Amino acid sequence: MLIKHICKISNGQVWLDDNILHEDRQETFQSFIHEVYRSQKIAYPKFFKMDPLSKFAIVGSSIIFDNLDGDIERDTALVFANRSSCIDIDKKHLDTITHIDNYYPSPANFVYTLPNISLGEVSIKYNLKTENAFFVFEEFNKPFLFAYSETLLYQNKATMVLCAWIEVNNDAYEGIFFLVSKEGSEKNLTTQLKNFIIP
């Protein structure tokens, strides 16, 4: 299995392979991810209606897919994971149902209380009618994400897999997106990224 591209988003920095694409120190996750969205010219207005997790997924996936040399493979599977599921939107929904005299649950919030909605948003943006799954672990589980992506590639469920660790919890965030395939030439990654990603 070969890693074709890696996008790492953390500590105010956005890396694609060995290039830094964006750097700024915003106070909040929302202002940071909105800045990245604008600087990378993602142009997808639905983005602004999404919960933090889906916004993160859209930005990371777009950076990988929009920078491909050729077209995106039609059977690119999506495998996402994180630690806190969709905790921010859980709390937002909870806030709308806690007080009887201020009770206003909304479908627009509630639907995002499932972490796999982030997979749906990316599938819709890139019209990917493909395999997808969302997993939860206590920490970034590289061996599992690699092993599961390999099963999809070698059991002919997909020709490429976009794997992602997308953790957002209030203003703490860490995103690692990597596109893998059975064959092709491996990018010449910086040691820093390689150490981060290779199990």
Add this chain to the structure above:
Amino acid sequence: MNVVKSNNIYILAGNCVTPSGFNLSENIEAIQKENIAIQEHNDQIYSSSSFYGGIIDNELLNQTIKKKIPLANNFSKLEKMMLLSLNNIKANYLPILKDRCGLIIASTKGNIDRINLDDEDYLLSQLGRKIAKSIGITTDPIVVSNACVSGILAVSVAKRLIQAGMYDHVVISAGDLFSRFVFSGFQSFYAVSSNPCKPYSANRDGITLGEAAASILITRDQSITDTTSYIISGDSSINDANHISGPSRNGDGLFKSIEEVLKNSNLSAIDVDCICAHGTATQYNDEMEAQAFNRSNLHETPVFSLKGFFGHTLGAAGLLETVVTLELANRKIIPPSFGYDFNGLTLPLAISTGQQNIQINTVLKTASGFGGVNTAVLFQKPKPFFNVN
């Protein structure tokens, strides 16, 4: 004991905990008596007005835990349900499985009844660790949280990981609660039925929620299988890339998933003996399934939904319904599709209207959910145990 490694991946030892019973046989008995788990409730914890739902009695659950798993006395309701459903696997299989055994937890919202704004104990990652520790599985727990397909997607994930050589066996436990959190959300969608839900009916008007836990063992070791075991012969989970809260009109994702499992299994539609479908009783879901089953030429295959019996148990549903359907199949039973009366679909389906007794060797389980996911898994009786007249 040596593992007899087979190319086949088997599913066995299913069990479940629902309002209808705390083990599989109690649930099967309730189904045969058509004694549905859904009841009218009036409980301020969940809603300010009365509602229908499938809710497990706390007192009864606590008494049973006290007797069977006293160590779990201080655990959450969901953890108690899951551990009770795992009791049989823990006692009869785990001692012989040793360390090549994985654990998958499937849930949409886990301990959501314990959410508050200040701590993170309710998180799914914590639930995985707690269940693993309680049953003595030492590998890292894998939590699948993929909306309403979670439970059946977990079966597919387990099969793939075993095939890839990561494990020889995988224990799966799926569970979700009836909660104010989820109930209020579906109410805000105007998606909750005012009566026990009626999948595929002309009178259907939305879902009824339920709660349950179900557990099962997936293995490549033929020596621990028995005559009740099934082979997982095909599996697929395809997104329809249409809308985050609505299925595609033409059932594209589900159709693609079904085509893939038939291809994996070297079978055609005519070989499928029955379908345990998703059947939530929303207008869009049931119609989408009718489109997909017709496109797959499965419109003459007996089909039923168990949502009219248990309610929609969310992430547990796929596994609960698989466990129940495979046991019914072993007893040569296709259950009625509970709540169905008058056809409310634009395309024909062979909806089961009463208990049928036929030979069942091939079972198709499907599920769909928010986010556009559609999972299909095909189960087949191993040839030596083929049911023949």
